Amino acid sequence: MVMKQSRTTLKDLAEDLNLSPSTISRALANHPAISDATKKKVQKKAEELGFIPNSIASSFRKKKSQSIGVIVPRIDIHFHSLVISGIEEFAYKTGYNVTIFQSKDSTTREKEIVKLLQNKMVEGVIICLAIETYDYDHFKKFKKLGVPLVFYDRVPSNYDTNKIVINDFESAFKATEHLIKRGCKRIAHIAGNQSTPIFKERLEGYKSAIRKHNLSFDEKLIIPCKSLSYEEGVQCAESFLKFSSIPDGIFCANDYTAVSVIQVFRKAGMRIPEDTAVVGFSNYPISRVIEPHLTTINDRAFQMGVEASKLLIRLIEDEKRTLKSETISLETELIVRESSMKD
Amino acid sequence: MVMKQSRTTLKDLAEDLNLSPSTISRALANHPAISDATKKKVQKKAEELGFIPNSIASSFRKKKSQSIGVIVPRIDIHFHSLVISGIEEFAYKTGYNVTIFQSKDSTTREKEIVKLLQNKMVEGVIICLAIETYDYDHFKKFKKLGVPLVFYDRVPSNYDTNKIVINDFESAFKATEHLIKRGCKRIAHIAGNQSTPIFKERLEGYKSAIRKHNLSFDEKLIIPCKSLSYEEGVQCAESFLKFSSIPDGIFCANDYTAVSVIQVFRKAGMRIPEDTAVVGFSNYPISRVIEPHLTTINDRAFQMGVEASKLLIRLIEDEKRTLKSETISLETELIVRESSMKD
DNA sequence: TATTTTTACGCAAACGTTTGCATTAGATTA
DNA sequence: TAATCTAATGCAAACGTTTGCGTAAAAATA
Incomplete structure (x- = not known):
């Protein structure tokens, strides 16, 4: 018996069970068209062979990366670390990953990052603007691509977008x-x-x-x-x-x-x-x-993160893109x- | 003329230029077998049509996600936010993305996250253990999958792995x-x-x-x-x-x-x-x-992040997996x- | 019993990129 | 001039999953 080098795939499971990959896929996704008996069998085999779905393949096929990007000036500023914590907390519960970038308060770097993020890696982006960013053109592409944005704290003025702020x-x-x-x-x-x-x-x-x-x-x-x-x-x-x-x-x-x-x-x-x-x-x-x-x-930093995350994910999952821009203002204390x- | 709904792909560029997708791909990757003239043409057209490579497709094909995972107890603890900052800083320069997760110092959640991360989303993981984690079995799978790990600060004892610590x-x-x-x-x-x-x-x-x-x-x-x-x-x-x-x-x-x-x-x-x-x-x-x-x-938190990032990426890019486990001890002051x- | 409906599954294409292996034309050498 | 080499590009498969559609068998209905 030859040792499989790579990890087990749907195909491997399919062959083992004399089923088609599509059935395996549906079984694991709990698709109604699959009988309970088969689902059980598949589950068991998957467990047995230590099957881990290749989420990149899935993302690729579904055109959904299940991850959101976050651009902050710096992570090590307490305010931002609290916000990120809130973002991660909600995102995690909803099944999204959080990828972070630091602009270091440089608009140049912010633009670089924005470019990076347009390659379908993320389904939405949460941003706190770099201090010297007064021009928002580099964000326009996202709108074209249908990638929702939510700004927090330092938000753009005169730019129709989603914002989480305090008063x-x-x-x-x-x-x-x-x-x-x-x-x-x-x-x-x-x-x-x-x-x-x-x-x-x-x-x-x-x-x-x-x-x-x-x-x-x-x-x-x-x-x-x-x-x-x-x-x-x-x-x-x-x-x-x-x-x-x-x-x-x-x-x-x-x-x-x-x-x-x-x-x-x-x-x-x-x-x-x-x-x-x-x-x-x-x-x-x-x-x-x-x-x-x-x-x-x-200033409700943690809650700000939670709200940003919540709003962004709501926007992402609004497939028809019917939602209008929203500004959420948090009560301070x-x-x-x-x-x-x-x- | 029909408006293309989706974003432009290699194929679109290929058709526009009467070239094959493979040539476009190689041209953009600056492959030596492609003539400079063609490269120029392709570059120009790509610019013109606002071509953004689909990095998920690329990751999928190359089996390289260019991203690393980070598991910290909490992001909003200053020490960790400094470490993350260091991680991001080095990773960004090297072309890697950083996806963060908070264990909230819960071993249960740590295990959940570890499971999540085994689906090929990340090429390596940097971890600070949850406070109550004394058993490291859940990390073993990574070794099997060839995904390198680097621990920092709270590192496993009696477990052969990579560690960044201070003395x-x-x-x-x-x-x-x-x-x-x-x-x-x-x-x-x-x-x-x-x-x-x-x-x-x-x-x-x-x-x-x-x-x-x-x-x-x-x-x-x-x-x-x-x-x-x-x-x-x-x-x-x-x-x-x-x-x-x-x-x-x-x-x-x-x-x-x-x-x-x-x-x-x-x-x-x-x-x-x-x-x-x-x-x-x-x-x-x-x-x-x-x-x-x-x-x-x-305690050199920022530098700890940089070193963790540096070591992890070195391990990732060591395709043959020849590197042995390493413990880096940072000088404190x-x-x-x-x-x-x-x- | 004949027909229709339902249930459960398989087929095959597709997502966009990369890459090993042709292939062609032109340049070089014998 | 024939043979060989090189340079530049194309072909086609592959990565693993998902999904629309087709289909066979079983169940329900007429």
Whole structure:
């Protein structure tokens, strides 16, 4: 007896059982036209010979790869790793695989990846745009190919597509209003890159809350950052400390800068939250470590991934492509911790 | 003229150019037997018709999917997201895709995933074992199928395979010795789950340093944890504080527990590092945020991913399967920060 | 019993690419 | 000029699965 080198195929099973490959295929797929007796037999034999269906052959024939692509700026940013986790979780339960790519925030690389993904490997793509991507032409091909897209977090503006976002305006408004209700009168804002819509929204939300509560608006209290890094936060904090009248509340567009503020302010002898209350954005793990613990916005990263996955798969399985573009806006939540607990 | 519904194929190009599909295929693959003139023509036409090779068909025919699978406990743990980032980075450059799965630290789910992955979707797999996986039978099939495996971090013991690890013993030794050199006489250790080899090694490294420097060894100073969570760290710290003679140095098996210790100790009025010096393990982002900044071990997560990727792809492309199992041990680095800066 | 329906399965093509083996025409050599 | 070689391309099979359609036998109906 010759040792079969390659793995067992439908054909092998068929020969062993004196059936045709098509019957085997249908039996394993639980096709109604196959008798229960045969199904049992096939199942047993398949088990016996350790049959593993060649999913590539299947994908090829069915023109369905059962996998989705994900393009993120970087995997090792906690927010994105949470989103990916949510994507994988739902996709796995639904029988889809998740293939990931990092754009490294480079539009060039994003375009490369997009090209790669157009070769039928994936049935849909979930994307968080690279920071410098303002032009969306490279995504148009997907529409032609009938491959659905879902964007999250950094989503295209003026481009009819599917998006999962949080309401940045509303969240920022909530955060700022919280500070106001805590008695802050002079609230600063460390803002993100204003060419990125989400940070623009956060700034607007801040402004809106200030206006609504008739606080005096001072342009100097807003400091825009490029990357909202820890280091940039330190610089902002130092600037604030030089003001003749130091802010008694600071709403930061992310948690990193909020942490910097707390640390720099404390070193300078300011009490948090008594002298200055601080609110961050994103609910990063550090927000529960920094002392005092940071009040922040839960941006629902994991759920964002789940929703993206859910929507994408719904679009993929909508064979007729009847679904219209959809934007899902997730509710955020203000998590109040000590950094804003004055009074 | 009828509008072609589906995407253009080699055949379409062939008909357009009065050539055979095989010539087109070879032309695009830059096969030497094809004249430069033809190659040019084909390239041009391909561009013109927006030809995208069907990579599934190609994978199917070549029996090469150009993709690797990664099984991690959870994506949203920073360590793993760094590793994945490293894996993706190298794989991308080499032309491989990365498909990720989360075992959620469940051996059952790990087995499910392993089964999934045996269907020729991936050419190799990188794995960090689920915490409760002590039996490796489910991986054996891969060897039969000629699919190479590379384990990292939590790797199998007594199982001949490829591994990327750090030298936990050496690292723990370094960390503990550092405390000793800083003048600590009574050094405690918050240990990880002792059924996990890496934590066992860390404990041994600690013990070895204690012995080498002739410090008196006290079993009570070692507290084993289950998950090394922040909360468990708090409990350990509280235990230490109850000792009649409180430790003047603590080596923690991870950064979370180290952070807990610092916070609990400070709240209790202890000075860090003057009264008690603290060293963590892993160089998590929080280690640079906690005050005082935490001395810790850089566990080279990103590089671990790169090495895993590099080794796996080397194994994949070693068609003859001549390579023997390999264990790569990465050098760690002690990052000294304020939490251990006494004297 | 003759006819129709149902049940259970087989046939064969198809998916798009790759590749070993022709094959042809032109170039080179004897 | 005949024989050999080389360069460039075509033929056709193959990869393993799925699926529309056909068909034989069994069951149901007339």
